[in-house]
Amino acid sequence: MKNEWEHNYVKIVQERGHxxxxxxxxxxxxxxxxxxxxxxxxxxxxxxxxxxxxxKKINDENIETLVFMRxxxxxxxxxxxxxxxxxxxxxxxxxxxxxxxxxxxCRCEPFGFALVGSANLSGRxxxxxxxxxxxxxxxxGIDTIxxxxxxxxxxxxxxxxxxxxxxxxxxxxx
Amino acid sequence: xxxxxxxxxDYCCLNRxxxxxxxxxxxxxxxxxxxxxxxxLMRIRNDFLVRGVPKCGILGRFGYGKTHTLYHLKYxxxxxxxxxxxxxxxxxxxxxxxxxxxxxxxxxxxxxxxxAMGENFIRExxxxxxxxxxxxxxxLSTEILKKIxxxxxxxxxSLSSLLAAxxxxxxxxxxxxxxxxxxxKISKSSELDDAGVKKNLDTAGDMLNVILNLGSLTRxxxxxxxxxxxxxxxxxxxxxxxxxEIHDAFLQMAEPDNSDVGFVFAYFGTGLNAIPKxxxxxxxxxxxxxxxxxxxxxxxxxLQRLISTKKDMREFxxxxxxxxxxxxxxxxxxxxxxxxxxxxxxxxxxxxDALERLTQVMYEKEPNRNAxxxxxxxxxxxAEAYQKGKRENGYIVADSEFIERxxxxx
Numbered sequence: 376m377k378n379e380w381e382h383n384y385v386k387i388v389q390e391r392g393h394x395x396x397x398x399x400x401x402x403x404x405x406x407x408x409x410x411x412x413x414x415x416x417x418x419x420x421x422x423x424x425x426x427x428x429x430x431k432k433i434n435d436e437n438i439e440t441l442v443f444m445r446x447x448x449x450x451x452x453x454x455x456x457x458x459x460x461x462x463x464x465x466x467x468x469x470x471x472x473x474x475x476x477x478x479x480x481c482r483c484e485p486f487g488f489a490l491v492g493s494a495n496l497s498g499r500x501x502x503x504x505x506x507x508x509x510x511x512x513x514x515x516g517i518d519t520i521x522x523x524x525x526x527x528x529x530x531x532x533x534x535x536x537x538x539x540x541x542x543x544x545x546x547x548x549x
Numbered sequence: 550x551x552x553x554x555x556x557x558x559d560y561c562c563l564n565r566x567x568x569x570x571x572x573x574x575x576x577x578x579x580x581x582x583x584x585x586x587x588x589x590l591m592r593i594r595n596d597f598l599v600r601g602v603p604k605c606g607i608l609g610r611f612g613y614g615k616t617h618t619l620y621h622l623k624y625x626x627x628x629x630x631x632x633x634x635x636x637x638x639x640x641x642x643x644x645x646x647x648x649x650x651x652x653x654x655x656x657x658x659x660x661x662x663x664x665a666m667g668e669n670f671i672r673e674x675x676x677x678x679x680x681x682x683x684x685x686x687x688x689l690s691t692e693i694l695k696k697i698x699x700x701x702x703x704x705x706x707s708l709s710s711l712l713a714a715x716x717x718x719x720x721x722x723x724x725x726x727x728x729x730x731x732x733x734k735i736s737k738s739s740e741l742d743d744a745g746v747k748k749n750l751d752t753a754g755d756m757l758n759v760i761l762n763l764g765s766l767t768r769x770x771x772x773x774x775x776x777x778x779x780x781x782x783x784x785x786x787x788x789x790x791x792x793x794e795i796h797d798a799f800l801q802m803a804e805p806d807n808s809d810v811g812f813v814f815a816y817f818g819t820g821l822n823a824i825p826k827x828x829x830x831x832x833x834x835x836x837x838x839x840x841x842x843x844x845x846x847x848x849x850x851x852l853q854r855l856i857s858t859k860k861d862m863r864e865f866x867x868x869x870x871x872x873x874x875x876x877x878x879x880x881x882x883x884x885x886x887x888x889x890x891x892x893x894x895x896x897x898x899x900x901x902d903a904l905e906r907l908t909q910v911m912y913e914k915e916p917n918r919n920a921x922x923x924x925x926x927x928x929x930x931x932a933e934a935y936q937k938g939k940r941e942n943g944y945i946v947a948d949s950e951f952i953e954r955x956x957x958x959x
């Protein structure tokens with residue numbers, strides 16, 4: 376019985392795709408880091424949390440953010456979102472055209488949370504049949520979130536095919 | 550007293566029958582981070598100086614305390630009129646629905662505003678006006694007409710005549726007067742004709758002018774304006790076809806020449822995009838509140854910050870418990886049961902470690918960081934301890950071990 380709460384650090388998310396993650400993100404306090412890994416990212420127009428709102432919070436709270444997505448020059452659906460991320464000073468943007476993982480990590484008080492699953496950061500994902508695991512920053516979830524964050528900080532940027540977008544150079548067609 | 554014979558009120562030494570905080574009855578209290586409350590009150594006090602009446606809003610998700618905040622404002626306006634010189638009137642905008650007759654357009658909102666005022670209030674204003682020094686010399690309707698300024702001449706004259714005819718003396722039914730005030734289409738009424746009413750309220754502008762004129766009279770009689778505290782204003786997200794008239798009516802209320810009728814909206818939502826488009830776009834209303842889309846938080850305060858840190862949450866829990874526990878009664882009960890070493894009177898039936906654990910658990914998940922969730926969890930745990938105590942006929946202390954079973958899925 377003792378510490379059962381800590382043991383329940385993973386929950387299955389079967390509905391609304393990434394919406395629960397971004398609800399928590401919108402309410403989270405003292406966010407130090409956000410990672411978005413999604414091959415396809417749209418502006419989430421008409422969704423409960425639009426990309427503009429997410430980016431506003433990133434800007435307002437100066438949140439260090441890593442975004443991994445497929446290049447908008449290959450995937451036209453990504454163009455508008457890439458432009459929005461590109462303009463955001465605290466976002467480091469990476470393209471990788473082999474990317475297929477969908478992982479969202481938020482580090483905040485008291486520790487943070489992460490979503491790993493099938494949902495792209497798109498409007499369709501909130502209505503399609505997606506499954507994910509929401510990991511809370513408690514018990515063993517703390518280590519899991521740390522490992523996921525390490526993947527985004529050290530592994531993914533150094534994978535073959537990953538290109539860090541040069542913000543000084545502007546968005547250019549390749 | 551044996552535990553099996555206690556009710557929950559005795560078991561938890563509550564100063565009420567149930568473990569509940571009522572927005573209206575408990576309006577005097579305001580829990581959570583003081584800074585949010587201070588910022589809201591500062592905005593309201595500044596609005597009194599700059600705009601004559603408050604013109605601002607609050608927003609937050611379900612359970613963040615929007616309704617309680619409005620009732621708290623009402624309490625403050627009534628208890629400290631020198632600081633907050635306005636008559637507070639609460640109304641609920643929901644349910645706005647354009648597919649249901651009678652639940653849409655400005656007329657619907659206007660009706661809610663008039664209902665919030667009520668007959669007694671309008672009578673009080675009319676009779677107060679009639680009793681003012683100097684106003685007894687002429688016809689009341691003529692005197693009112695001299696003092697009101699919103700709307701065309703026919704509207705002002707009709708309103709003055711109607712107020713004088715129906716609300717000064719208690720001699721006839723005000724049904725027709727209310728129908729006219731609410732903007733109902735009255736084809737021919739000898740009663741209203743006799744009273745000197747010349748026109749119907751044809752447009753949203755006419756209806757709003759009636760409200761603004763009543764605000765002016767309130768200022769004259771009471772030396773204070775009117776503030777509509779509008780709950781569930783996210784309902785305005787449903788405004789589609791009637792957007793132009795509703796936007797324009799709010800714009801008129803926001804105009805600087807209206808310094809007698811104010812508003813504090815409460816919207817559901819997170820982030821400032823939650824503000825209904827009919828209010829925020831175009832941004833001419835916002836600009837009259839002294840803000841733009843980029844600094845809208847100056848006029849619309851986000852209640853999310855009421856409980857944003859772990860310290861806020863623990864303080865909130867302590868404030869709730871100490872407000873609803875009768876500590877003298879609790880001290881006596883602890884002595885009677887000889888458990889003074891286990892519980893503090895202002896935390897009964899929770900131990901300190903249980904409250905710490907509860908704070909930790911609830912703080913971990915952001916959607917739990919709100920007033921309603923915290924109060925409901927405290928109430929649920931108190932009831933569980935009480936039920937177990939009654940079954941075992943012994944006082945069950947809600948310690949960390951006891952609450953663990955209930956918090957495991959939170």
